[in-house]
Amino acid sequence: MTPIQITIPTESIHVNNTVIKKAGLALFSTGLLFFLISFTSATDISPVFFFIFSVGLGSLGALIFFYGQYKNNLIPGVKKNRLMFLEATNKGLLGWTAAVFLTSFYICLYWFPEVFINAAKPFDWMSMLLRNIPSDQWFLYGALYTLAVIIMGIRMIIHNRHNRYQIIRTCSVIFFQLGFAFLIPSILLLLNEPGFYFSYFWPLKYDYLFPGTLDYLMKSPGALGTFMAFWAVMMTFIVLPTFTYFFGKRWYCSWVCGCGGLAETLGDPYRHLSDKSLKSWKYERYIIHSVLLVIIILTTLLWVNSYLQGDILGRFTDTYAKVYGFVIGAGFAGVAGVGFYPLMGARVWCRFGCPLAAILGLLQKKISRFRITTNGAQCISCGNCSTYCEMGIDVRSYAQNGKNIIRSSCVGCGICAEVCPRGVLKLENGPLVTKYN
């Protein structure tokens, strides 16, 4: 009998929307090009034109790219396919270029602000609208930061549309970034109030408990300044520990914080780049606790100094504060923190530097009800959890031994539980007696 030749239907699932993705990429690149041109005096021609062609086109391009990426990807589920092959996410040429670009952007932002004189102009209309003063490099930065969180947040939500924890969490970081870290501080300026961030606390926002800042807030007209001073003190000493007791540090680090917000959205494609070795954990503990110690000493010195009215160590403390601002505030949190996303993952600052994360971490480890539980003996040691832990925790080393994961650095993003192909991990708040099983 001669075999029957059969025709197989072509599957729509393999349509690879290359055209849409390329169009999106082209638009995004055009936007990027206009953004670079906006650093020249060309913006004088028409700042609004430049806004539309840089930020507008760039955002549109990114959204069109994601549309192409997910259009035929109709079945929701964990999709980390090909991440290890891509130039951008595997420290290829694209990744390095992005790292160099981001790093130079931050270096200019902190130390060569004059570079931004022209680039800030396209944002004038927005700045005038929100704050009634012209834009500057910090407004430009804030606006781009928020935009990145929103657009990459949309991507994060589509990517994880099967996981309600991720959807709600991503909405939360977008909400706090847009509202509390961008709109409210701007509008406060419009109302002649201090541009206060209600979502950042000492010691991440290290000057919020400095005597000078509290003094300035108390003296600002109206009751709002006093409330801000009260807020800053109360959040750090009462609300942070209480919330961390109930939910672990995740309520802040991966739900509210702006640094975390950018890491969880823009940084999501880079989470596997964090180092998981035991050695890196060792460095992590030394460095992050040193930063915490340094900021505690600095704050104490400032208070002692203000009490003694600057008689002792006045100049030393001033220099100390400046050096901290330069090295930690700008160099570590900014330049390395975001600049190294495409090389070391998105949580470099949160993992190695952030003193607030250090405090919350200690609370999480010692007193919190939070833990990640392991489901019996179901672990197959595949390594998805460890690979996709942005904090560099070797989750597998706990899971394969049936142990709960209790680590001060865990920000509770929930990705380990999501990528686990055997349903072994779960983020839980529970009684302290069952914390270590």
Add this chain to the structure above:
Amino acid sequence: MENIIIIGNGIAGITTARFIRKMSDKNITVISSESKYFYSRTALMYIYMGVMKHKDIKPYEDWFWEKNKINLINDYVQKIDTEKKQVILSTGINLFYDKLVIATGSKSNKFGWKGQDYAGVQGLYSLQDLDLMEQNTKGVSRAVIVGGGLIGIEMAEMLSSRNIPVTFLVREKSYWENILPIEESEMINKHIREHGMDLRLDTQLKEIKADNSGKVKSIITDKDEEIECQFVGLTAGVSPNIDLLKDTSIETGRGVLVNDYLETNVPGIYSAGDCVEIKSETAGGKNRIEQLWYTGRMHGEVVAKNICGKKTKYERGILFNSAKFLDIEYQTYGLVNFKMPGEKNLYWEDKDSKHSIRIVYTDEGVIGFNLMGIRYRQSVCEKWIKDKRSVEYVLTHLSEANFDPEFFTHFESAIVSIYNTQNPLKKITLKTKRWFFKKQA
């Protein structure tokens, strides 16, 4: 000091080594011809898919072995001399042992299909197979997978991740139907097709055809259909890899024959993992071959204890397993689809065909759980089965078993209402947990 030699560095061999080290300071040597360092075999697929790299699927960093004084040898064992108590490696080195552990795993089944050795035809078991697959699937416009088990669907997912169209031949009338109950099995059929795969149930491979260069060009099914393809994945199960023991006095059947202590007939020689065939204690009973990650680990632990003088019987306990079929997770506890006398099944399936809960019970109590797309706690399910809890008790407390992430929809009330409809005389109300005081089993 006693010399322990372990042949094979999969999960069974490595677990043996690790537990011996935990309990003693014996000299431990692990020999593998596949790779120097232990890696997670179940994660091979993720390398091909670009989800992880080889370094990511190694559960221990490389310094771990030296620190724990476990010698690793990347070599092929040519011969075992049980008289002189030594193993001979392909490089000519002889190693003496006091205790020997055979943990050689399994190999892909080939059932003598015509053309099964052509270029482009392969199974998937080892790192070498993965490299081969990388080569074999370059520029392929269609792949055929033969055999509807777990490796088959993994291979299908791998190929799909590279946009290679897949034809999937399954001998059974429904995917994995000898393990999965029919409803769940049909759910997976649907899901495979939803992924655009050409699933052919009740279809077997008859012949593989090659072009002039000896490379596969098509296959012919038992329905005499010819399907053009440049790659054929043979995934019709695995069987114990015991070629090494052919000319030794170690007793073998389908696998290495061992008793309940995982000892072979030769004193001082043990066996663990996929290669083991456990003799039935009862005459006329069935010998068991267990080829799961979890059983490999349990075997390893038992062998280690026996080698260290803590006589321990291997007891599997309440059965459990899990897998992931493309995007649908699967967990099972206890006896599901065993067709036990007097068994009743309570089954609920979501209308999206992505979630289901099955509770199997008899008049004496619950005996099994089967979950698709939903995670349940192993400890809770096991305890209920062990304690022979009634189905009414289990349904009332079902929320305690749920292990899904926070904010996920819980479906426990749906299955309770099915039970209530079927048994109008019993009105079961589901206990919901209060968030602060929730108990953990």
